[in-house]
Amino acid sequence: xxxxxxxxxxxxxxxxxxxxxxxxxxxxxxxxxxxxxxxxxxxxxxxxxxxxxxxxxxxxxxxxxxxxxxxxxxxxxxxxxxxxxxxxxxxxxxxxxxxxxxxxxxxxxxxxxxxxxxxxxxxxxxxxxxxxxxxxxxxxxxxxxxxxxxxxxxxxxxxxxxxxxxxxxxxxxxxxxxxxxxxxxxxxxxxxxxxxxxxxxxxxxxxxxxxxxxxxxxxxxxxxxxxxxxxxxxxxxxxxxxxxxx
Numbered sequence: 001x002x003x004x005x006x007x008x009x010x011x012x013x014x015x016x017x018x019x020x021x022x023x024x025x026x027x028x029x030x031x032x033x034x035x036x037x038x039x040x041x042x043x044x045x046x047x048x049x050x051x052x053x054x055x056x057x058x059x060x061x062x063x064x065x066x067x068x069x070x071x072x073x074x075x076x077x078x079x080x081x082x083x084x085x086x087x088x089x090x091x092x093x094x095x096x097x098x099x100x101x102x103x104x105x106x107x108x109x110x111x112x113x114x115x116x117x118x119x120x121x122x123x124x125x126x127x128x129x130x131x132x133x134x135x136x137x138x139x140x141x142x143x144x145x146x147x148x149x150x151x152x153x154x155x156x157x158x159x160x161x162x163x164x165x166x167x168x169x170x171x172x173x174x175x176x177x178x179x180x181x182x183x184x185x186x187x188x189x190x191x192x193x194x195x196x197x198x199x200x201x202x203x204x205x206x207x208x209x210x211x212x213x214x215x216x217x218x219x220x221x222x223x224x225x226x227x228x229x230x231x232x233x234x235x236x237x238x239x240x241x242x243x244x245x246x
Contacts, residue, residue, distance in 0.1 A: 023172070049062075
């Protein structure tokens, strides 16, 4: 197991180690004090993530909150996310959504058991989580409606999550990334085109129905309203699409 191997190495070489992953350097912090040094004391020095195929081809060239470089735009993205989606008050405001979606998941498990069908727990958990996030961001359950378009969105989201977890050798040996030996980047580019069309249509429909959510704006409503913020940082449509990948 990787974590066991790293723990054994830390006992021999100390709490901070530099490992070679392909041709890339990777620093491992194995104690709370070492982790605190990287994540708190020196956090700005280590705030940017190294480039990889997923961030480039799926996250709009690293423009989402996870992969965006530290700066004014990232600060704005974090501020909006914390205030309206991830912060304590936001979590309290959307508590009922979590309760309802967990209820839907348990009901689906019950219906399957009544019919003697196997229950794919990981799949149900994924759908429940996606629906919770969908309610908070878009005021809609993304994995509930029927029809070709809904199925396409569902399949695309699952494919996106799967593709983001692929081991891509080009990420660890950048000099041969252009060869795309595994065909992963080619697949990511095709997937991104499909997902971009779906996101654009979703944002357009959502903007047109904004009047229906007055008094209870969702995350996308807040982001659109803050495209031009007081600090002079502007969020364009691409930034908003990337942020929705959270």
